[in-house]
Amino acid sequence: MKAVVLTDPSKLEVRDVEKPSTSEGEALIRVTHSGICGTDTKIFSGGIPTPHPLIMGHEMSGVLEEGSSADGTKPGDRVLVDPVTFCGECAICKKGQTNLCINGELLGRDIDGGFAEYCVAPSQNIYHLPDDIDDVQAPLIQVLTTVLHAFNQAGVVDGDIVAILGLGVTGLMQVQLAKALGASKVICVSRNAHKRGLAEKFGADVSVTHGEEAKKVVMDMTDGIGADMVIESVGHLSILAEAIDLARTGGKIVPFGIYAADEGKLPFYEFYFKELAIINARAAKGEDFIKGIELVRSGAVDLGPLITHQVPFTDLAEAIRLLIEPSDERLKIILDH
Template identity: 50%
Template sequence: MKAMVLTALSKIEEQEIPQPVPADGEALVRVTGSGICGTDLKIFDGGMPARLPLVMGHEITGEIVKGHTANGAGPGTRVVIDPTCACGTCFHCKIGQTNLCPNSLLIGRERNGGFAEYMTIPETNAHSIPDDVDDDEAAFIQVFSTCWHAQMLAEIVPGETVVVTGLGVAGQLHVQLAKALGAGKVIGITRSKWKRDMAEKFGADLTLAPDEDTPERILEATDGRGADLGIETAGKLYTLAQTMDLVRLGGRILPFGIYTEKEGKLPFYDFYFKELKIINARASLANSFPASTKLVRDGDIQIKPLITHVLPMTDLNKAMEMLATDEPGRMKMIIRASL
């Protein structure tokens, strides 16, 4: 089968490799598409260690060829893949925290992923998708499921004010989801005007560029209190610090971005003085997938406007180069096994 193989840091080669054979309890999936994101870039350039050679790709949709889905559906079923392969037997798995399994393997990092024509997965990781959610939208379900899981932990109360810093793909999804869950006011913050415009189309009540006036603007919009919840999506310590500055006394912070810095500056006194609650979230759970799929299917979350590029698998190197830049107008890229 055809696969795009990471053979060395920053080097992807098109190769013919054997089609994988599913073990007991596994399914063989024909890949139809995979999203590409910052995690792939970190694996690609060595920011996240991985054993090479490797087929990356963890935001995957496809079709069951052999085996079954988590709910028993057989060959021909269209599926979205949970990339976290938990052991099922450890303490965390037994209490329902499969996303925190210390023995887990991440598809696309510790086992071959979706930038190939076929792949094998645990049957429990395959979740059916309805016919009225197309393949490109389905490739979004995995990343959206992580937003859903995070906001379930954040427990938005209807009427609350939510600030989202960073309005890339995850930020745009968080804006939409916060509104869908009943937030009274959602405020988006980014330097990019076109991203602010997009967030407003998705329902953001106010968008701002991060500057010295931003805290005052947030206070004006919240009767002098500050936001109830701040969601940081850029994965940068300085934007996390900005987010902490924008929430009220007793507010909550959801550091959704992945931070790879070993050290940096944060306003630690604010943790104490403002009595901030930090809510971290990692990946998602099995129940995140049907809930996320329903929101997309029902039209509560708009996916199509976020898909700006659909590329053939053979253009993966080009896609990685694009991902490393902040090209105006680019949001989500979908890599199709065939195009």
Template identity: 40%
Template sequence: MRALVVEAPGEIRVRDVARPSPGGHALVQVERAGLCGTDLKIISGAVPVRTPRILGHELVGRVVVPAAGGRFAEGTRVVVDPVVSCGRCPVCRADLPHLCPDGGLIGRDRDGGAAAYLTVPEERLHRVPDDLGMDAAALLQVLATCVHAQEPVEVPVGGTAVVVGLGVTGQIHAQLLALRGAGRVVGVTRSVAKRELAERLGAYAAVPPSEAEGVVRDLTGGLGGDLVVECAGTPETLSLAMRLAGPGGTVLCYGTIAPHADQVPTYDWYLKELRLLGARAARPRDFPRAIALAAGPLRLAPLLTATYPLDRAADAVAACADPTQLKVVLDP
């Protein structure tokens, strides 16, 4: 079968590899494999992996060989939970498999699904309705991480929520906040096109970073946002998120921040008694919720920018790195 392989840092190739043997697991024929910032970091070497490594952790497809004694028959449409966990440690037993110290991620710590086929333990599969459009289905794993991130957060019903960064995940977070009852959702990004999209998808307003503090102050009587979701993953945007939050507010740190975030305003954290929350990956229980949202009011299809055949993976990777794009996926 053909697969997108990282041969060494900075070197990718689409080439023939052996089709995986199920070995008691389910064999899934991959229909879409999304690309994201994690894949770009793996390719560049910023996230080190053992090579050669098949990329791909945002996956939807169909079961072609059911797992031994499994519940999913041949032809069942599924989304893959890419988390790898031991299932035995105290963290896993506490229902936190995504934080397993001995765990990992397919496409990073073991071969992924940017390929024709993938073997997956059946407990990592979730049924997807056949009538859910392919563009929306391709974003289910991403949506599950957003659902997981917002689960512990109290959304200010009728209040003001802010999303810093309006890429794919920022656009999803903005929609989720509105659906959960936030009175005003304000998006923040430099991109005019992404601001316009956020407003079409229901944001109260979307503004450039230079205007964000003034707009949020005006909307909140000078106080600041009740909840701010940081989705861009830089020290500068986390700093902005903390400035935008009001006294006693919550900052949800969804973006992946660099280890040395020297520009983070820790005094604001203290002065306003901010609550900072981290978010990583998703739990199995987040996937059914994500699927229900995708099949209902959430609008995911407008967030998919382009679909490339696997043999044009290099073009897809370049598009993924283009900040004007949203979600880019492969059709293996």
């Protein structure tokens, strides 16, 4: 089969490799579409250490060729892959936190993933896709599950005022989910006017730039106390500091961005003084896949406008270059297989 292989950091080759075979409890998927994200760019560059050679790719959908799934999917059915494997037997899995399994691996990072014609995944990681879910949008449901898991961790309460800092693909999903889960007001903050416009189309009550404007709007809309929940979706400590400033006393912060810094400046005293709950989330659980598929099927979350580019999967190197380049309008790049 054809695959794009990362032979060394920053070196991709389109190669003919052996089609993977399945063992008991595994499924073979003919990949039809995949998505690339920031994690892939870090795996590509070597910023996230991985074995080589490696087939990257952890956001993929396709057709089940061999094997089965936990939900009774049959060969020929369209499926979505949960790329986080779990053993189901370790102490952490037994506590229900399968997304954090100590024996877990990520397809496309620790083992071969989806940037190929076929991939193998455990049957328990395969989810049936209903007919009314668009092929091209399906890989984005994996991203949506990570947002859903963060919202489950944070426990959005009906009537909450939620501020979202950063309007990339995940920020624009958070706007829609916050509304779907009952937030009374959603305030979006981004320096990018195009993405602020999209956030308003997705139901944001107001969208503003960072800094003084954000502070004024949040205080005006909350009778001067601050937002119940602030999500940082950029991954910069300066924006995390802004999130801490915009949260109300007794409020919640969700640091959804991933921070590479191991030291930096934050208003640490506010953690105590405001009694802030800092809620982290990593990957997603099986239940998030079932709910994510349903949210998209029912139209509560619209993934279509989040896709701005579609290229053949063999052009992965070019797609990664595109993803790294700064752009005000680019959102998700989907690969056709």
